[in-house]
Amino acid sequence: MVDSDKKQFRKRDFLYVIPLWLLSLIVPDADDLYSFRSKEFKRRELFYLGALLFVPLIWRDPHFHHLMVLAGIYAILALGLSLFLGYAGQISLGHAAFFGIGAYTTAILTTRYGFPPFLAFLISPFVAAVAAYLIGRPILKLKGYFLAIATLGFGEIFQVIVRESTVLTGGVIGIFDIPFFSIGGFSFDTYLKQYYLTWGVLLGLFLYSKNLVRSKMGRAFLAVAASEEAASTIGINVARTKLGVFVIGAAFAGFAGSLFASIMSIANPEAFSLNLSILIVIMVILGGMGNLYGPIFISILLTWLIDILGKYQAWSLPIYGVILILLLIFFPDGIGTRLGIRLIYLISYWSKKKRRDEGKV
Amino acid sequence: MSLLRVEEITKVYDGLRALDRFSLNVEKGIIKGLIGPNGAGKSTLFHLISGIEKPDSGKIYFKDKEITALESHEISALGIGRTFQTVQTLSNMTVIENIMAGMHLRLKGNLLSSGLRLPWTARAEKGALKEAKEILDLLGLLGRWKSPASQLPLGKQKLLELGRALAMKPELILLDEPASGLTSAEGDQLKERIHQFKRDGMTFCIVEHQMGMVMEIADQVAVLDNGRLIAEGPPTVVERDAQVMDAYLKRKRSDA
Numbered sequence: 091m092v093d094s095d096k097k098q099f100r101k102r103d104f105l106y107v108i109p110l111w112l113l114s115l116i117v118p119d120a121d122d123l124y125s126f127r128s129k130e131f132k133r134r135e136l137f138y139l140g141a142l143l144f145v146p147l148i149w150r151d152p153h154f155h156h157l158m159v160l161a162g163i164y165a166i167l168a169l170g171l172s173l174f175l176g177y178a179g180q181i182s183l184g185h186a187a188f189f190g191i192g193a194y195t196t197a198i199l200t201t202r203y204g205f206p207p208f209l210a211f212l213i214s215p216f217v218a219a220v221a222a223y224l225i226g227r228p229i230l231k232l233k234g235y236f237l238a239i240a241t242l243g244f245g246e247i248f249q250v251i252v253r254e255s256t257v258l259t260g261g262v263i264g265i266f267d268i269p270f271f272s273i274g275g276f277s278f279d280t281y282l283k284q285y286y287l288t289w290g291v292l293l294g295l296f297l298y299s300k301n302l303v304r305s306k307m308g309r310a311f312l313a314v315a316a317s318e319e320a321a322s323t324i325g326i327n328v329a330r331t332k333l334g335v336f337v338i339g340a341a342f343a344g345f346a347g348s349l350f351a352s353i354m355s356i357a358n359p360e361a362f363s364l365n366l367s368i369l370i371v372i373m374v375i376l377g378g379m380g381n382l383y384g385p386i387f388i389s390i391l392l393t394w395l396i397d398i399l400g401k402y403q404a405w406s407l408p409i410y411g412v413i414l415i416l417l418l419i420f421f422p423d424g425i426g427t428r429l430g431i432r433l434i435y436l437i438s439y440w441s442k443k444k445r446r447d448e449g450k451v
Numbered sequence: 452m453s454l455l456r457v458e459e460i461t462k463v464y465d466g467l468r469a470l471d472r473f474s475l476n477v478e479k480g481i482i483k484g485l486i487g488p489n490g491a492g493k494s495t496l497f498h499l500i501s502g503i504e505k506p507d508s509g510k511i512y513f514k515d516k517e518i519t520a521l522e523s524h525e526i527s528a529l530g531i532g533r534t535f536q537t538v539q540t541l542s543n544m545t546v547i548e549n550i551m552a553g554m555h556l557r558l559k560g561n562l563l564s565s566g567l568r569l570p571w572t573a574r575a576e577k578g579a580l581k582e583a584k585e586i587l588d589l590l591g592l593l594g595r596w597k598s599p600a601s602q603l604p605l606g607k608q609k610l611l612e613l614g615r616a617l618a619m620k621p622e623l624i625l626l627d628e629p630a631s632g633l634t635s636a637e638g639d640q641l642k643e644r645i646h647q648f649k650r651d652g653m654t655f656c657i658v659e660h661q662m663g664m665v666m667e668i669a670d671q672v673a674v675l676d677n678g679r680l681i682a683e684g685p686p687t688v689v690e691r692d693a694q695v696m697d698a699y700l701k702r703k704r705s706d707a
Contacts, residue, residue, distance in 0.1 A: 298566040298567065301565060301566050301567065304576070305560050305565035306551070306554070306555050306558045307566075309551060310552070310555060312544050312552075313555075316543045317541065319523075319535070319539060320539040321524075322523035322524045323501050323503070323616075324552060324556075324615060324616070324618075324619055326524055327522075327524045429545065429601075
């Protein structure tokens with residue numbers, strides 16, 4: 091397919107081939123385990139790492155740093171859901187609830203009980219994971235749309251609980267004055283410090299995820315997504331695998347929530363509404379199913395987009411919606427699925443499609 | 452010694468008796484063939500043995516342990532591997548990952564140790580990769596180990612599915628129509644492989660719609676019709692059995 095396309099290349103195809111090719115140099119590909127250009131990958135990963143380390147030092151704009159902190163928090167959420175949705179193929183529309191659990195655990199422990207933020211940061215994902223375990227056991231038996239509805243319901247119920255239990259959570263107003271994250275007297279009180287904190291945590295979780303998906307556990311996730319029947323006949327415990335990856339995703343959300351609480355100094359129900367749940371799902375889909383790099387890249391893109399659109403006030407939501415729809419139409423597989431279409435393949439795919447549309451194939 | 456024992460199982464779908472008080476014995480180290488016309492209950496039998504469906508009555512024993520009520524993954528952990536009539540390769544993985552997925556139970560690692568890539572899990576993964584390549588080499592698929600499993604032609608996917616089952620190192624393998632969709636060269640290769648694994652001490656149970664391959668390689672053949680066992684014995688004896696011919700002829704007449 092690819093070979094025959096190369097022969098039919100035309101000059102004007104370069105109009106979109108060159109921008110796409112340039113884009114494909116920067117935009118991450120899905121990383122499948124043993125087959126795909128590992129040297130190129132290592133080089134690209136080094137490039138990303140370098141960019142993450144030095145760009146905020148060069149571009150010393152506090153607003154940019156702040157945006158990147160937000161993007162990092164979203165990226166942690168998207169990374170966790172990527173394991174659950176992108177790898178194990180299960181849908182969750184209530185992921186923001188675990189983000190909320192993480193945020194409130196940190197908020198309550200630090201403001202009411204005087205826990206040091208670092209300790210609260212370690213406890214939060216644990217609480218989120220336990221909640222996910224308790225919720226997951228009954229509802230993960232559901233599949234597809236039913237699972238979507240059940241997780242959606244869980245997210246909404248959690249919202250109501252938080253709004254109503256005023257004594258514990260401060261109700262609609264939430265909890266204020268959460269102390270900044272600090273380790274041994276070093277307080278993360280500037281945007282730049284918070285940037286390194288967030289992206290450091292993200293890097294750790296990313297390495298964990300990458301190891302996980304490249305192991306027998308990752309193959310079990312994928313097998314469950316491909317065929318539960320086939321997975322169970324090779325000895326994979328489907329129920330336990332789903333529960334495991336749900337709990338991991340929730341723990342990631344717990345980390346993100348805790349960071350959010352101690353960086354923004356606030357935890358309120360607005361922060362983890364259904365909007366957030368859907369935003370994370372969009373990040374994973376646009377990032378590519380079975381792709382760990384994509385959701386992170388998209389979370390930066392969308393955070394930046396939402397910020398820019400904020401200038402247009404009332405128009406921001408419609409424009410945002412249209413952009414999302416366009417992205418989903420032109421990139422139905424996002425940045426690249428695990429073994430599927432990648433940006434670089436789109437070059438040949440588009441040139442072929444164009445000729446087909448012109449009726450010359 | 453009997454490895455698998457099926458005792459009087461019955462399975463009813465919407466009033467249709469897919470299996471009717473069906474009993475079967477599979478001895479260790481043999482190739483057991485199961486033949487019968489479409490709808491005779493062969494695939495249902497495999498679903499019941501591998502735990503994907505549960506029988507309405509009757510019992511199934513594997514190595515003298517009752518497995519009737521066990522979950523599918525527990526049954527595979529005891530040492531029963533299988534393939535499916537319509538291939539179920541794991542389409543979101545590459546060829547080699549499909550084989551490695553079959554080694555799931557034999558590899559060390561859990562959500563924590565695999566995520567941290569502790570030395571022993573890293574070692575297990577490396578070993579698995581090497582072993583998977585050996586299995587692929589044996590099946591003649593090594594040349595395409597990097598391609599997505601779904602891009603293989605159907606015949607190769609069948610072989611891959613067999614390889615995934617073999618990677619479990621099970622004691623018993625249930626093959627559901629392994630030769631359908633294979634070219635004759637691929638079929639011969641498959642036969643050769645099955646014989647080789649039989650010599651290594653593996654037991655096979657093979658369902659076929661057509662008599663051809665099963666009659667050639669099976670040590671014992673059981674014939675099913677309408678959910679009942681109508682003949683059993685060495686292939687040469689069964690072939691002569693009048694009832695068998697009848698079941699096939701009847702079917703042929705109704706097809707025409």
